[in-house]
Amino acid sequence: MTPNETPRLSVRHLTKRFDPLVANDDISLDVMPGELHCLLGENGAGKSTLSSCLYGLYRPDGGEIWVDGKPVHLNSPSDAIAAGMGMVHQHFVLVPSFTVMENIAVGSGSGWRLDHAGVLARIRSICEAYAIELDPSQPIGELSVGEQQWVEIVKVLYMGARLLILDEPTAVLTPDESKKLFTVIERLLADGISVLLISHKMAEVMRSDAVSVLRKGRLVGTVRTADTTRDELTSMMVGRRVSAPVRVDGEAAGQERMLAVRDLVRLRDTRRVLDGISFDVAKGEILGLAGVSGNGQDELFECLCGLVAPDEGSVTLADKPLQGLSVAEVAAEGVGYVPSDRFRDGLVADLTVSENLVLGQHWQGRWRRGPFLDRGALDANARRAIETYSIAAGGPDSACRKLSGGNAQKVILAREFTKASKLLLCNQPTRGLDVGAIEFVHRELVRKRDEGCAVLLASEELEDLFALCNRIGVMFRGRLLAILDARSATHEEVGRLLAGQESAGAA
Template sequence: MQRQPVLSVRGLTKTFGPVRANDAVSFDVGAGELVCLFGENGAGKSTLSACLAGLHSPDGGEIVLNGEPVRFSTAADAIVAGIALVHQHFLLVDDFTVLENIVLGHERGLFVNYRAAEKKLRALCRRYGISVRPDARVGDLTVGERQWVELLKALYHEAAVLILDEPTATLDLQESRKLFRIIDELKTAGVALVLISHSLAEVMRSDRVVVLRQGRVVGERATSETTPQELTRLMIGREVERKHRGSSRPGRPCLDVEHVTIRRPGGAPILDDISFSVAEGEIFGLAGVAGNGQKPLMEAIAGVLPFSSGRVLIDGELLADLDVHGIQKLGVGHIPEDRLSEGLVGDFSIAENIALGSHRDVFADGHFLNRGAIRVAAAVAIADYQIAAPSAETRARALSGGNAQRVVLARELAAASRVLLANQPTRGLDVGVIEYIHDRLIEKRAAGCAVVLASSELEDLLNLSDRIGVMFQGRLMGIVDARSTSIEEIGLMMAGQKREAA
């Protein structure tokens, strides 16, 4: 006789104005089972998980937990009932410590026993091999470390149902493997797990896959009885053709980075004597484990982060005396690593975010904004990038992660006439959008743009790049020809093995 599911979702429906984000969604999750919710950005996965975690109230249907219908007014209600959500976009307080974030809203009563809480937290860290200091200020952590804090918040409650929303989006390969070892331990312990992921390799590690399209369930498959190709067809309703990068004929040097060094206040280098050149019509890949200097390098070129020594030139023009806006006016687009905290203003509309950076010139009408031009640009961006939103006036913070990234891409690709700095541009996006973004990067190269692409996906770097520079602890370990190198060679350099530039 089949066991009763730990979690059952029956006909769950959720609407936002005219948009039906979830349309009569039904599925089950059993104890010790990993069920993957698979679908395009905007298919309703994050909305569904928010309903299960008490962040949204469903408009219809029911949630059944251990055979009993439940309704949650708040996230705290869901946590008490045994459902925990590891958020894709971190709900952490930067000025609080790791420990304070984990006990925030969890401990009841007037006083919190921080000594006992820290003891429990350290035990969790030891058990699962997570290296995060309880007394560390969250605002000082890397993006990957913040992801571990989100997971620790859920593990702290010993939830019966754990929902993981794109948990590896900010983790490197080694950390992602660690996460799945933790998932396997939780399965063995009988936890019911729901995974939201765009990575087909991760999807295929689940027990069952529930495929969503436009808010509805369009298929459900046992992973052992399906293929990545079938799941992709179900997800987007067509075949996806993965294009190769084709040939490239780089022109004259466009971007020159010469001996750039950035030092921490204590003197240790964040970037250590970085030099390379990117030609017009070339894609220069940056490989490396997260936190090895890719982000500060991009920010230094874009003018966001000042450097201690060295210089950067675009078409021979020194950038030393230019601010971010001045560098952008030279034709530089910058796709940052974190789309919500660095790429968008959450309280601004889609249209206002599209205009950011160009509001003082392209979208200016004397001393005022040209609202008509902004509306036209936003309409074009929404259509071209298939941004799922009720209107161009929708606030950025109301968008799903994938749709938020599309807004950033639309603005920065339009700005990048000479140089495009793309830091993890496809992170957290579905395969259909990844295909589209890859095509756009190739188009930028063909148009004579110098593209610097940082990605945690080594296969993408090999397929798209002409040359690849490998970062380790803020240093450039070497530059290789993408056509003749291998993942193994790049992996050795990522681990600190020096190689002369090709």
């Protein structure tokens, strides 16, 4: 960076309010040409609001945005694209039935007729420049999650983006895919394209050139990454030191089998989304499941909690069969379930925090006064959960749709951790959480383990699994390829399994 270099992006005193909540409070920062700039902050710190303002999804209530030395007024994403900014969302914005080429060309303003030859030539040129492998004629629905992300990146480059906003780009990628992504990012930076990266993964944050830290809607500071440490950034983000995950030592606390799964098969049409899954989880054990999203984890958890019935196989809890039991009956056996999609499967967005905390249990006498809900009992329960789990909500009567993703997740954790006396099913419990919230989840998982609860933990974060689990199983295309001893397994071995390469090192 030269002293008189013009910033690619300059934000000055940006403020955004939602009724009484100030989501962004007087934020100022610069992103230079060819710079990897990380936006770091706890859940609800204002990162998503700021990126939405930069991409024209929200209009700020105050402040200015400059691109390449010129002020811009962003009333829509098309204004942001015209200004040279592109955004790859955590949840992709693609049409599954369209081809790669059609998705990239959509919205490019190419007139009534699509210049197929010209579009194909430009897509191939971009892919060649950044070593991205894509078949322009392939339908999006046939691509892996990692390939869909390449489509999103090529799409914003096709539209001429000079600044890319990447929102949690490695959340759904394998370790090898994540490495390839950062290789592409390095090529983008070398070409003078700037990248604004939103990430919770400190290993990725430390690869940036600069980090801007937000806390409670305000900018704590911007630092050069080379001049700071992980611990210093974490302290800036949460306002205190955060401890590392508690590594599990030794065998499971008890060898008494709690959960037994045998030859589980689940069909979707004629395809086996679960293909002969078998494993045990002991009391006081955390068994981890590694796997990229879409390899059968959701279907497995749905079978275990009673949401769907397996087509073949058996599930027993403390030697009691669970097949044929409803979700409520499985929960009554002492099973808590944290689903991977918090708003689709874990919450009713328009209900309040207090109502969501007793969801599925509201028929129990302790939450009722005759035929009606006991609002006093619900609110008292919610106030305890809000304090214990540090849920950033206006109070028990706050609608869950108004919560950030991380705080919505805490509502689910508070409900399901309380229910789990025998078995805790956790499917991606730290997805989208900041380091402070992740630290809390880790502590709670260890607490449940120490209470003698069996824990089945699926996570795309290998660090979580290696730190917390006694054993690690790897799922690929509906199969459990291997179960490894977490003390002797390596990241490389798990990474090969994640890509479908079988291992002989099963435990």
